[in-house]
Amino acid sequence: MFMTDVRMKGFKERIDVETALKLFFEKADLKKLESEEVSLWEAYERVLAEDIIAEVDIPHFNRSAVDGYAVRSMDTFGASKTNPILLRVVGEVEIGDKPSVKVGKGEAVRVATGAPLPEGCDAVVMIEYTSKLDDTTVEIYKAATPGGNVSRIGEDVKAGELILKKGTILQPQDVGMLAALGKTRIKVVRKPRVAVLSTGNELIEPGNKPDVGQIVDVNRFTIASAVKEIGGEVVDLGISRDDTGELESKLKEGLASADMVIVSGGTSVGARDLLPEVVNRMGEVIVHGVSMKPGMPTALAVVNGKPVILLPGFPVAALIAFYTFVPRILQRMMGIEVVRQKWNVVKAKVTRRIPSNAGVRTFTRVVVKEVDGEYVAEPLRTSGSGVLSSMIKANGLIVIPEDKEGVEEGEEFEVILIRPILRC
Numbered sequence: 001m002f003m004t005d006v007r008m009k010g011f012k013e014r015i016d017v018e019t020a021l022k023l024f025f026e027k028a029d030l031k032k033l034e035s036e037e038v039s040l041w042e043a044y045e046r047v048l049a050e051d052i053i054a055e056v057d058i059p060h061f062n063r064s065a066v067d068g069y070a071v072r073s074m075d076t077f078g079a080s081k082t083n084p085i086l087l088r089v090v091g092e093v094e095i096g097d098k099p100s101v102k103v104g105k106g107e108a109v110r111v112a113t114g115a116p117l118p119e120g121c122d123a124v125v126m127i128e129y130t131s132k133l134d135d136t137t138v139e140i141y142k143a144a145t146p147g148g149n150v151s152r153i154g155e156d157v158k159a160g161e162l163i164l165k166k167g168t169i170l171q172p173q174d175v176g177m178l179a180a181l182g183k184t185r186i187k188v189v190r191k192p193r194v195a196v197l198s199t200g201n202e203l204i205e206p207g208n209k210p211d212v213g214q215i216v217d218v219n220r221f222t223i224a225s226a227v228k229e230i231g232g233e234v235v236d237l238g239i240s241r242d243d244t245g246e247l248e249s250k251l252k253e254g255l256a257s258a259d260m261v262i263v264s265g266g267t268s269v270g271a272r273d274l275l276p277e278v279v280n281r282m283g284e285v286i287v288h289g290v291s292m293k294p295g296m297p298t299a300l301a302v303v304n305g306k307p308v309i310l311l312p313g314f315p316v317a318a319l320i321a322f323y324t325f326v327p328r329i330l331q332r333m334m335g336i337e338v339v340r341q342k343w344n345v346v347k348a349k350v351t352r353r354i355p356s357n358a359g360v361r362t363f364t365r366v367v368v369k370e371v372d373g374e375y376v377a378e379p380l381r382t383s384g385s386g387v388l389s390s391m392i393k394a395n396g397l398i399v400i401p402e403d404k405e406g407v408e409e410g411e412e413f414e415v416i417l418i419r420p421i422l423r424c
Contacts, residue, residue, distance in 0.1 A: 014289040014291045016290070016359070016361065016402050017290060017291070017325075017402075020287045021325065021328060021329075023287060024286050024307075027284070027286050028300075029302070030305065030332060031333070032333060032334075032335060033192060033333050035049035035050070035187045035190065036049075036187070036190045039184065040175055040178060040183065040185075043174075043175045043178065044172065044175055045170060045171075046170050046191075047167060047168070047336060048164055048168045049166060049335070051166050052165075052178065052183075053163065054160065054181055055181065056157075056159055056182065057159050058180055059151055059154075059155065061116045062117045062150055062151070063114055063116050064113055064115050064149065064151070065150060067111070067113050067126070068111060068149065069124065069127075069140070070093070070109045070110075071087060071123055072107075073122050073123040073145060075087060075105065079141060080141060080143075081141050084141050086137055086138070086139060087107060087108040087137070087138055089107075089137065089138050090103070090104075090108070092111070093110070093115040093116065093118060094115055095112050095114040097115060098116065099117070103118050108125075109121065110138075122150070123147060123148040123149065123150060124144070124149035124150055125140055125142060125144050125148075126142075129142035156180075157177075164178075166335065167334075167335045167336050167338075169336065191231060192260060192330050193233045193234075193257065193258040193260075194227045194233070194234060194235065194259065194261075195234075195237050195257060196220050196234055196235070196236060196262050197220070197237035197238070197254060197263045197264075198264050199275060199313075200217075200241075200313060201241050202214055203217040203239045204217065204239075217239055219318050220238075222318065222319055222388075223262055223318060223319070223322055226322050226323070227262070230330065232330065237254050237261075243274075244277075247266075247275060248282065251278065251279065251282060251303070255303055255304060255308075258306075260306060260307045260308070260309065260326075260330065260333075261306065261307075261308045262309045263275060263308070263310050263311065264310075265312075265313035267288075267297045267298070267299050267310040268297040275310055276301075276310060279308055279310065283302050283304065284302055284303075285300075285301040286302060287299060287301075290321075292360065292362075292363070294312065294317035294385035295321035295324065296317075297310075298310065298312060298325065300325065309326060315386060315388040316365075316383075316384070316387060316391055319391065320363050323342070343416045343417050344416075345416055346375055346414070346421070347413065347414055348366075348374075348377035348415045349377065349410055350376075350377050350379070350398070350407050350409060350410065350412075351377065352379060353407065353409045354398065355405075356400040356406045357405070359402050361402050362400040363400075364400065365379070365390045365393075365396075365397060366378060366380065366394055366396045366397070366398055367393065367394060367395060368421050369423070370422070370423045377398060377415050394418065395420065396415040396419075397415065397416045398414070398416075399414075399416065
């Protein structure tokens with residue numbers, strides 16, 4: 001009854017993006033994804049499912065931070081260019097060697113960067129401040145301080161230290177640290193499985209020649225690619241006709257095989273927009289109608305503890321609504337506390353006024369160029385929510401918040417970069 005009324009009367013009320021997410025998270029009670037073990041080779045961009053506590057010191061031995069001579073610092077006090085100190089060279093240690101000599105009074109050992117320090121020394125003099133007189137004698141031109149040029153045990157990591165927190169999205173440096181800690185396999189959050197469905201009697205598969213009134217389905221492929229981009233695995237549900245029985249069957253298939261279902265089309269208020277009513281019978285439509293442009297017909301629902309996201313049928317609206325809601329919902333399910341920004345942001349001067357309505361978050365496609373050392377953003381003139389080519393021609397998005405009415409010509413504004421900047 002609720003959704004039937006909506007279709008008959010249209011969207012009387014819409015809520016802003018942040019309120020929509022807050023309400024959804026409060027009411028949805030989403031299930032957290034389980035963990036699995038992977039090797040270090042598979043760890044990049046995965047989400048840690050456990051805290052990583054160091055079990056060893058790094059480095060686990062005192063080592064030289066430079067090429068030079070390992071010495072007792074007290075033997076070098078007062079050394080200078082005009083007053084060099086002579087030390088007897090008693091050996092050499094390369095990286096990977098185990099020192100077999102001990103440094104005594106008036107002695108030095110030639111060491112390479114990363115080589116372990118011989119017993120008895122407490123500093124290293126850089127090679128630049130030395131001069132080798134013969135095989136057994138070196139001149140020191142600069143005094144060493146205790147601990148100088150020495151990387152001490154535990155300087156990088158101390159045993160017992162919290163190194164990486166659960167929920168971290170692993171970057172190259174993180175994987176390197178895991179290797180340094182001796183990890184070969186780690187617990188990560190299982191990749192989310194996302195079922196993708198397109199709806200509409202007019203839709204046909206790519207490769208078929210469309211007749212009058214028919215449209216090639218692009219949303220399924222666009223959304224599936226976006227799911228892969230943010231680390232998810234895709235379950236393809238194909239195309240459903242505007243039929244309540246078929247829609248319900250496809251949704252059940254998706255819910256049985258995936259952690260989230262994303263449907264595009266059939267979510268507005270037309271006579272054939274049956275989807276919200278079907279979903280509401282199966283679970284609960286928490287949000288339907290968001291104050292954003294494009295993307296207003298977006299709906300957020302939950303069925304059996306799994307999110308069902310209903311996106312508009314127009315390709316640009318569907319993609320922008322996807323990036324507005326889906327990554328944040330999946331990140332919550334994966335235990336990621338800090339919202340990750342997908343793209344870089346720059347500030348650019350707008351070349352002409354961009355209108356927007358108060359209370360509506362407006363997404364404007366722009367072309368960002370570097371001109372005379374500064375960035376300028378030119379709004380695209382052809383930018384309807386069904387004009388997919390606008391997302392190809394644009395390299396940036398300006399997001400005008402709900403509390404601002406437009407952007408003035410010449411105003412500097414933040415731009416989300418979706419492609420590289422053009423340089424003129």
